[in-house]
Amino acid sequence: xxxxxxxxxxxxxxxxxxxxxxxxxYLDGQLSDDEFLPLRLQNGLYIQRYAPMLRVSVPYxxxxxxxxxxxARVARQWDKGYCHVSTRQNIQYNWPALEDVPDxxxxxxxxxxxxxxxxxxxxxxxxxxxxxxxxGKEIEDPRxxxxxxxxWATFNPEFAYLPRKFKIAVNAVPDExxxxxxxxxxxxxxxxxxxxxxxxxxxxxxxxxxxxxGEVIGEFVxxxxxxxxxxxxxxxxNKYGNRDNKYKARIKILVKALGAEKFRALxxxxxxELKDGPMTLTAEEVDAMRSHFSAPAYDAIDDQPPALQDAxxxxxxxxxxxxxxxxxHRQAGYAAVxxxxxxxxxxxxxxxxxxxxxxxxxxxxFSFGEARTTHQQNMVLGDVRQDQLFTLWQRLDALGFATPxxxxxxxxxxxxxxxxxxxxxxxxxxxxxxIQRHFEDMDYLHDLGPIDVNISxxxxxxxxxxxxxxxxxxxxxxxxxYYQITLGGRGDKTSRIGEKLGPSFDTEQVVPIIARLIDxxxxxxxxxxxxxxxYERLGIDPFKERAYATDH
Amino acid sequence: xxxxxxxxxxxxxxxxHLSNEQIEQDGLPDSGDVIVxxxxxxxxxxxxLKRDGAVGVCLAPGEExxxxxxxxxxxxxxxxSFPAFKDGRGYSYARELRTRYGYKGEIxxxxxxxxxxxxxxxRVGFNAFAVRADRDIHDxxxxxxxxxxxxxxxxxxxxxxxxx
Numbered sequence: 001x002x003x004x005x006x007x008x009x010x011x012x013x014x015x016x017x018x019x020x021x022x023x024x025x026y027l028d029g030q031l032s033d034d035e036f037l038p039l040r041l042q043n044g045l046y047i048q049r050y051a052p053m054l055r056v057s058v059p060y061x062x063x064x065x066x067x068x069x070x071x072a073r074v075a076r077q078w079d080k081g082y083c084h085v086s087t088r089q090n091i092q093y094n095w096p097a098l099e100d101v102p103d104x105x106x107x108x109x110x111x112x113x114x115x116x117x118x119x120x121x122x123x124x125x126x127x128x129x130x131x132x133x134x135x136g137k138e139i140e141d142p143r144x145x146x147x148x149x150x151x152w153a154t155f156n157p158e159f160a161y162l163p164r165k166f167k168i169a170v171n172a173v174p175d176e177x178x179x180x181x182x183x184x185x186x187x188x189x190x191x192x193x194x195x196x197x198x199x200x201x202x203x204x205x206x207x208x209x210x211x212x213x214g215e216v217i218g219e220f221v222x223x224x225x226x227x228x229x230x231x232x233x234x235x236x237x238n239k240y241g242n243r244d245n246k247y248k249a250r251i252k253i254l255v256k257a258l259g260a261e262k263f264r265a266l267x268x269x270x271x272x273e274l275k276d277g278p279m280t281l282t283a284e285e286v287d288a289m290r291s292h293f294s295a296p297a298y299d300a301i302d303d304q305p306p307a308l309q310d311a312x313x314x315x316x317x318x319x320x321x322x323x324x325x326x327x328x329h330r331q332a333g334y335a336a337v338x339x340x341x342x343x344x345x346x347x348x349x350x351x352x353x354x355x356x357x358x359x360x361x362x363x364x365x366f367s368f369g370e371a372r373t374t375h376q377q378n379m380v381l382g383d384v385r386q387d388q389l390f391t392l393w394q395r396l397d398a399l400g401f402a403t404p405x406x407x408x409x410x411x412x413x414x415x416x417x418x419x420x421x422x423x424x425x426x427x428x429x430x431x432x433x434x435i436q437r438h439f440e441d442m443d444y445l446h447d448l449g450p451i452d453v454n455i456s457x458x459x460x461x462x463x464x465x466x467x468x469x470x471x472x473x474x475x476x477x478x479x480x481x482y483y484q485i486t487l488g489g490r491g492d493k494t495s496r497i498g499e500k501l502g503p504s505f506d507t508e509q510v511v512p513i514i515a516r517l518i519d520x521x522x523x524x525x526x527x528x529x530x531x532x533x534x535y536e537r538l539g540i541d542p543f544k545e546r547a548y549a550t551d552h
Numbered sequence: 553x554x555x556x557x558x559x560x561x562x563x564x565x566x567x568x569h570l571s572n573e574q575i576e577q578d579g580l581p582d583s584g585d586v587i588v589x590x591x592x593x594x595x596x597x598x599x600x601l602k603r604d605g606a607v608g609v610c611l612a613p614g615e616e617x618x619x620x621x622x623x624x625x626x627x628x629x630x631x632x633s634f635p636a637f638k639d640g641r642g643y644s645y646a647r648e649l650r651t652r653y654g655y656k657g658e659i660x661x662x663x664x665x666x667x668x669x670x671x672x673x674x675r676v677g678f679n680a681f682a683v684r685a686d687r688d689i690h691d692x693x694x695x696x697x698x699x700x701x702x703x704x705x706x707x708x709x710x711x712x713x714x715x716x
């Protein structure tokens with residue numbers, strides 16, 4: 001992974017000093033609430049329902065075991081002993097005290113971590129496929145490009161006061177969208193043409209109040225021009241994005257209002273000026289970045305070693321876990337293992353200090369000292385020898401991280417919701433828990449197959465409800481919590497916005513309605529069809545009919 | 553006389569910054585350097601240039617540098633106003649003035665101009681800052697020194713870190 005050079009560390013130390021001084025001036029009354037607001041947000045600090053929330057950046061989801069241990073220490077020393085993996089691969093703390101935040105940032109800076117631009121109307125953390133660099137289907141490792149973009153975006157002086165937040169994701173897998181680039185403000189698709197790397201650049205995707213998928217703005221941007229092209233898009237957005245109404249301020253609204261043609265013309269005009277200028281990437285810089293992500297010292301071993309085959313044949317539980325939670329690796333003899341952070345009764349994505357330390361130990365022992373966070377609020381050990389999978393599984397099982405439910409209905413994604421977040425209209429965690437309890441039968445779950453369920457407590461869509469096969473959105477109706485259900489969203493092979501089922505449901509109706517939708521799928525599915533396939537074949541009407549039928 | 557930060561030091565401000573209302577009411581002063589709104593400049597270019605004193609134009613959000621691109625050789629100063637510091641359009645305007653139009657004169661940030669934005673403002677091309685009157689201008693000066701490391705090129709040095 002990326003290892004800081006001395007200037008990176010210097011910058012981080014200066015940031016800690018800057019924020020320490022800003023916090024002091026705020027507490028002294030020299031900075032008003034309004035003036036401190038964007039400063040703290042650009043350092044990931046929200047004021048939430050009970051306490052501030054601090055969002056720590058995990059660039060494109062990569063964590064070292066040293067960083068995991070530091071996150072554990074922060075959770076123990078300054079929070080209530082746990083933290084939360086967010087849907088943009090970041091780590092959130094829900095209970096730090098405002099005056100402690102400079103010390104927390106200093107502790108994080110010691111392990112090359114920070115909270116820079118994890119919130120606010122600026123360029124946020126760059127995200128990618130959680131299997132980046134190990135996914136056999138990818139064209140090349142997207143992480144060097146992510147890091148190049150991260151550095152360009154970090155404290156970019158021109159784009160710190162954008163109309164609204166701005167999220168960039170990079171994907172290097174053809175014909176799939178594991179990084180959800182279709183629903184990002186900018187999506188970067190790595191391509192290759194005649195042996196040269198380039199990028200298809202999408203703009204104007206996003207979830208939130210007006211969900212939409214992005215438009216292709218640049219068909220093929222040669223790699224030396226990547227940053228110049230991104231800068232051109234950002235400049236157009238900074239100048240022309242709506243600043244009067246925050247609900248119309250995302251770039252998606254601008255792209256929609258202008259139309260892709262006009263937006264492209266404005267971008268190309270800016271780009272023409274930047275092209276071949278000093279922003280042009282150099283082969284040396286790209287090579288230097290690539291060298292940070294070179295493959296670890298893999299052993300020369302074969303796929304499906306006898307130790308694995310024996311364990312698969314003799315242990316049913318291991319076998320089941322292997323088929324759900326283990327992902328193919330580009331390197332022979334290795335595999336990627338997903339730890340689902342979806343224990344029933346606990347907020348999806350939550351992890352305690354001791355668990356973080358346990359994951360750090362496992363990363364050291366089994367995966368070259370690295371782990372990854374996923375946008376589905378899980379963690380990944382990316383480089384595990386196949387002949388060690390059984391041993392690792394036993395260790396994970398003891399920790400409660402071997403629930404074989406990856407991508408199944410109970411591996412659901414949820415924002416913290418009304419229990420923590422002051423923006424939320426409704427709670428999301430109790431709904432998540434009820435669903436997990438209702439569908440706890442593992443045989444049934446496996447029979448149902450992959451189903452993405454995403455829950456957001458409000459329009460801001462932190463739980464990505466629009467792209468869930470089943471999406472659940474909390475809404476407020478005259479002070480009561482209701483839930484709107486959408487179907488057919490996708491965040492897998494492609495990014496697609498789900499369709500509303502109909503009028504929203506009372507809290508206690510949510511699980512029974514989902515059970516009806518699942519029943520219909522089971523009745524109607526054809527051999528080999530997943531929930532989303534059946535939905536796409538049948539359309540929404542039969543699901544609507546079933547959900548609102550009065551004879552049930 | 554009010555003070556501003558210019559080229560890294562606190563100096564007396566020798567310019568008279570006029571609003572539309574002031575000009576409508578009292579007309580233009582006979583002499584002295586004046587900063588006028590874009591609309592006044594566009595309507596009274598010749599009058600302004602014949603006066604005894606230099607002319608600066610103030611761009612509000614939504615008024616892009618393109619509107620004065622041809623006039624830049626005749627302008628000693630361009631002010632960019634920030635009615636609210638969170639409106640970041642002015643950052644792109646300053647950057648364009650320097651890099652697209654090669655403007656070498658003073659670019660001054662006016663309005664809601666505060667210490668914690670100065671570092672970025674300086675990087676996009678502002679070299680003068682009319683810090684909000686209720687704030688300590690000497691304290692604001694510290695904002696120019698927040699960081700010694702930058703990744704991107706900027707208006708002062710176009711080379712990103714990988715070309716330095």
